[in-house]
Amino acid sequence: MEKKDITDREDIILLVDTFYEKVKNNAILGYIFDDIAKINWETHLEKMYSFWSSMLIGEHSYTGNPMKVHIDLGKIAPMGEIEFMEWLVVFHTTIDELFEGKTTEFAKERAENISRIMQYKIEQSLT
Ligand code: HEM
Incomplete structure (x- = not known):
């Protein structure tokens, strides 16, 4: 079927x-969400719908501070090259698997850029 x-x-x-x-069942990432951050999945998923809708389809509904959240997380969980590569x-x-097209390619670019900055900021905060 065409995507x-x-x-x-x-x-x-x-x-x-x-x-x-997939993340929940991933050996490198799952336990960070469930055992370390102990997140409420319902709340997290709602936030992530807003985040990606704001990034990709102009929804402007996300108002959080992901850099701060991950810098804080980096103090209690392994958040380095291995984890970011896996993510x-x-x-x-x-x-x-699901999509193809311009916005799909843009989403991957966005994720890579944010991920690079996040990893850098976490590293900086630990030195
Ligand atoms: C090593 C990779 C990553 C791990 C283990 C991780 C883990 C987490 C966890 C556990 C939370 C929930 C924190 C909480 O509510 O207490 C979270 C929130 C979030 N993550 Fe990540 N994350 C990773 C990478 C990324 C990347 C690359 C992005 C963006 C492209 C991202 C975007 C977000 C956003 C937007 C939130 C919500 C922040 C808020 O509360 O407003 N994460 N992440």
């Missing part, structure tokens, strides 16, 4: 749900 591009909130929800289902592999695999 479509990411165009609306329904696409974002599918992307986010599929991505975090990106899972994100790219998920997105390529």
Whole structure:
């Protein structure tokens, strides 16, 4: 079946749900969410729908500070090269399974850029 591009909130929800289902079951990442950060998945997923809708489809609904959240997380969990590489592999695999097109490519670029900055800021905060 031909894949479509990411165009609306329904696409974002599918992307986010599929991505975090893989993350939950991932040996390198899952326990950071469940055992260390002990997140409420319902709240987290809602936040992530807003985050990616704001990034990709002009929704302007996300108001958090992801850099601060991950810098704080870096003080209690391993958040280095291995974890970020894994996060990106899972994100790219998920997105390529579901979509293709301009916004899809932009989403991967966005994720890579944010991830690079995040990792750098975490490293800086630990030295
Ligand atoms: C090593 C890779 C990563 C891990 C282990 C990770 C883990 C987490 C965890 C545990 C939370 C929830 C924190 C809490 O509510 O207490 C969170 C929130 C979040 N993550 Fe990540 N993350 C990673 C990378 C990324 C990347 C690359 C992005 C963006 C492209 C991202 C975007 C977000 C956003 C937007 C939130 C919500 C922040 C808020 O509360 O407003 N994360 N992450």
